Amino acid sequence: xxxxxxxxxxxxxxxxGGPPEQLALIREMVAEAKxxxxxxxxxxxxxxxxxxxxxxxxxxxxxxxxxxxxxxxxAVPEELSEAARPGVRVRVRFGAGSHHVHGGxxxxxxxxxxxxxxxxxxxxxxxxxxxxxxxxxxxxxxxPELLALARAVADRYAGSLADVLQLALPPRNARAEAKPSxxxxxxxxxxxxxxxxxxxxxPAFLRSLAAGGAPRAVWTALPGPGWxxxxxxxxxxxxxxxxxxxxxxxxxxxxxxxxxxxxxLLGEGRHATLTAESGPEKRYRQWLAVHRGSVRAVIGTxxxxxxxxxxxxLVAVWDDGDSSHSDDRAPFxxxxxxxxxxxxxxxxGFLAGGTGCTVxxxxxxxxxxxxxxxxxxxxxxxxxxxxxxxxxxxxxRDEAARAARLPSLAWETVRDGLKxxxxxxxxxxxxxxxxxxxxxxxxxxxxxxxxxxxEAPDTSALQCGWCGRPETAWHCExxxxxxxxxxxxxxxxxxxxxxxxxxxxPVRTSGxxxxxxxxxxxxxxxxSTPGAEPxxxxxxxxxxxxxxxxxxxxxxxxxxxxxxxxxxxAAASLVRADGQVVVVAEPTLRPVQALVRWDPAxxxxxxxxxRAQLGFPPVSRMAAVAGRGEALEAFLDxxxxxxxxxxxxxVPLPGRRGAPSPGERVLIRVPPGSGAALAAALKAAQAAxxxxxxxxxxxxxxxxxxxDIG
DNA sequence: AGCACGCCGACT
DNA sequence: GTCGGCGTGCTC
Numbered sequence: 001x002x003x004x005x006x007x008x009x010x011x012x013x014x015x016x017g018g019p020p021e022q023l024a025l026i027r028e029m030v031a032e033a034k035x036x037x038x039x040x041x042x043x044x045x046x047x048x049x050x051x052x053x054x055x056x057x058x059x060x061x062x063x064x065x066x067x068x069x070x071x072x073x074x075a076v077p078e079e080l081s082e083a084a085r086p087g088v089r090v091r092v093r094f095g096a097g098s099h100h101v102h103g104g105x106x107x108x109x110x111x112x113x114x115x116x117x118x119x120x121x122x123x124x125x126x127x128x129x130x131x132x133x134x135x136x137x138x139x140x141x142x143x144p145e146l147l148a149l150a151r152a153v154a155d156r157y158a159g160s161l162a163d164v165l166q167l168a169l170p171p172r173n174a175r176a177e178a179k180p181s182x183x184x185x186x187x188x189x190x191x192x193x194x195x196x197x198x199x200x201x202x203p204a205f206l207r208s209l210a211a212g213g214a215p216r217a218v219w220t221a222l223p224g225p226g227w228x229x230x231x232x233x234x235x236x237x238x239x240x241x242x243x244x245x246x247x248x249x250x251x252x253x254x255x256x257x258x259x260x261x262x263x264x265l266l267g268e269g270r271h272a273t274l275t276a277e278s279g280p281e282k283r284y285r286q287w288l289a290v291h292r293g294s295v296r297a298v299i300g301t302x303x304x305x306x307x308x309x310x311x312x313x314l315v316a317v318w319d320d321g322d323s324s325h326s327d328d329r330a331p332f333x334x335x336x337x338x339x340x341x342x343x344x345x346x347x348x349g350f351l352a353g354g355t356g357c358t359v360x361x362x363x364x365x366x367x368x369x370x371x372x373x374x375x376x377x378x379x380x381x382x383x384x385x386x387x388x389x390x391x392x393x394x395x396x397r398d399e400a401a402r403a404a405r406l407p408s409l410a411w412e413t414v415r416d417g418l419k420x421x422x423x424x425x426x427x428x429x430x431x432x433x434x435x436x437x438x439x440x441x442x443x444x445x446x447x448x449x450x451x452x453x454x455e456a457p458d459t460s461a462l463q464c465g466w467c468g469r470p471e472t473a474w475h476c477e478x479x480x481x482x483x484x485x486x487x488x489x490x491x492x493x494x495x496x497x498x499x500x501x502x503x504x505x506p507v508r509t510s511g512x513x514x515x516x517x518x519x520x521x522x523x524x525x526x527x528s529t530p531g532a533e534p535x536x537x538x539x540x541x542x543x544x545x546x547x548x549x550x551x552x553x554x555x556x557x558x559x560x561x562x563x564x565x566x567x568x569x570a571a572a573s574l575v576r577a578d579g580q581v582v583v584v585a586e587p588t589l590r591p592v593q594a595l596v597r598w599d600p601a602x603x604x605x606x607x608x609x610x611r612a613q614l615g616f617p618p619v620s621r622m623a624a625v626a627g628r629g630e631a632l633e634a635f636l637d638x639x640x641x642x643x644x645x646x647x648x649x650x651v652p653l654p655g656r657r658g659a660p661s662p663g664e665r666v667l668i669r670v671p672p673g674s675g676a677a678l679a680a681a682l683k684a685a686q687a688a689x690x691x692x693x694x695x696x697x698x699x700x701x702x703x704x705x706x707x708d709i710g
Numbered sequence: 711a712g713c714a715c716g717c718c719g720a721c722t
Numbered sequence: 723g724t725c726g727g728c729g730t731g732c733t734c
Binding site for chain 2: 063065068095109110690693
Binding site for chain 3: 072
């Protein structure tokens with residue numbers, strides 16, 4: 001015993017003469033001995049006045065570590081009984097501490113945050129309970145709905161409940177909490193369908209929401225700026241039923257468009273915007289206004305997917321293919337998946353909308369879980385600009401074009417477009433890593449064993465990026481060619497040269513570092529990377545040029561085709577209906593053809609069928625498990641994976657220059673229906689491993705639905 | 711992860 | 723006998 005313990009001796013202990021360390025030790029040993037005996041009744045340490053009613057609080061401690069992912073019982077002192085309601089934030093002592101008896105309380109461990117989940121009469125714990133240290137605030141923030149959602153998300157992603165709650169609940173702010181939230185406004189009237197009358201099933205979807213129904217749909221939005229107003233109308237229709245609504249958008253720009261549309265439709269005060277841009281106090285104030293029910297509708301970016309909207313009638317996600325819908329913190333939940341869970345557990349409507357269509361959304365349609373909201377072909381043709389393609393073989397043959405690095409059709413389109421308005425030029429971002437593909441027909445080179453992407457770690461050898469199997473005799477399955485190619489052209493330079501070619505016209509750029517919101521309806525060249533395209537004032541761009549399709553299509557990613565199409569469609573949607581679009585990409589490729597026909601949903605459906613056949617996500621569920629060799633091997637041996645799980649790899653992970661090797665990675669794939677079992681097995685294995693304690697260098701990283709499958 | 715426990719070797 | 727090494731196990 002140290003002298004520190006001496007100073008902690010209880011004042012007025014009644015044994016002033018005894019050696020304090022030894023007395024403390026004896027007391028502690030007695031207490032521990034008692035603690036070991038099984039007991040039915042809750043006990044706390046002598047001297048603590050226990051709450052008369054329900055003296056046990058089941059607490060979720062705010063520690064993300066998986067092996068502590070469980071509830072802990074604490075004694076409720078009488079003076080905290082009133083405030084210690086289920087759902088409030090508390091502080092508790094947690095951790096193997098010096099178990100001194102002090103003032104009749106057990107002390108030790110550090111004070112950490114937690115939430116009361118339940119009040120109970122008794123405990124299953126065979127030991128003396130520590131007491132709640134204090135109730136942080138009387139605000140009931142962890143509602144049963146939110147707890148159930150967080151649990152479902154934690155299970156889905158093999159993560160801990162505490163980690164999910166960290167994403168779901170903004171940090172408390174006392175000042176925001178002290179202010180009362182305004183009284184809620186009465187439900188607004190049912191809106192008229194507006195642009196929804198362009199979709200066969202649109203008006204019925206609105207009517208169902210307004211009548212209290214829970215319809216589920218995948219919405220392939222028509223090109224043009226109408227989508228924000230249409231999204232506002234489904235929210236208004238849901239509010240009209242007396243229920244709440246939630247819409248999640250990929251970025252602040254798109255969120256503010258819907259915000260403006262909803263304000264135009266319903267005025268201020270009926271909705272809150274939850275985006276990362278607000279500071280902590282405002283953020284918590286907005287969250288509280290939603291939680292307290294004074295605001296029934298939420299528009300926000302991905303953290304808003306957990307927004308505690310009262311009596312939820314509709315959840316909506318816009319552009320679910322955008323990568324920012326995937327959270328970047330453990331356990332990496334995806335907005336669309338979380339909203340699906342909410343739709344089921346809270347019995348509300350669901351809408352996944354976008355000008356494009358993801359394979360996951362196509363799966364919701366294919367399974368019958370959601371219905372399509374799409375315009376007929378004639379309407380699509382009337383709203384979409386004309387799309388033409390220039391293959392780069394043609395580019396290669398066209399001498400003049402090669403000199404200017406631009407095919408003549410593209411040149412003419414830009415020149416003609418600039419006569420009447422702005423012209424958008426979309427160029428891929430730097431750092432796009434192309435994958436290997438057939439030199440002749442551009443079919444991606446895949447492993448013959450598992451259909452993973454082939455990679456060339458050095459110039460001589462080919463191997464599979466998933467299972468590591470070397471490939472020594474590749475030939476193209478499609479055309480029989482034996483030659484591969486991988487190449488990215490200097491896209492930015494092309495755009496610069498384009499600017500020089502039209503010296504009389506201003507060139508504006510929009511990219512990741514500075515994103516333009518809008519450009520005026522005047523002739524200008526607007527060079528933008530995908531996702532950063534400014535909206536053109538008025539009816540839209542006169543023309544668009546989509547450059548370096550090859551680079552977009554050959555990224556080493558399962559989603560390359562889907563993603564390229566999504567980005568092309570998004571850019572082409574900003575072009576007015578009588579405008580022209582030229583895409584520089586091989587016209588026989590499926591995403592290119594889908595763009596020309598303006599058929600993103602058809603493309604996604606075909607992609608889905610193909611992935612089902614090849615055993616790819618989202619038809620199969622995949623998990624990535626990464627770590628250092630021996631640790632990874634031990635983890636996989638210990639994990640009780642479902643019998644139908646297939647382990648691909650391991651393959652070495654690409655290391656950062658100068659950093660120690662990140663180890664190796666396996667992909668684990670299970671057929672439909674075994675996803676939950678896989679997540680559970682990985683979570684259990686991880687928990688068991690962490691409970692034993694491992695060196696930091698031996699950490700195993702588990703990720704369900706890894707985003708970067710080659 | 712912490713942090714304290716326990717059971718072994720060198721010291722006043 | 724006592725101080726302290728870090729192996730191992732628990733945290734309501």
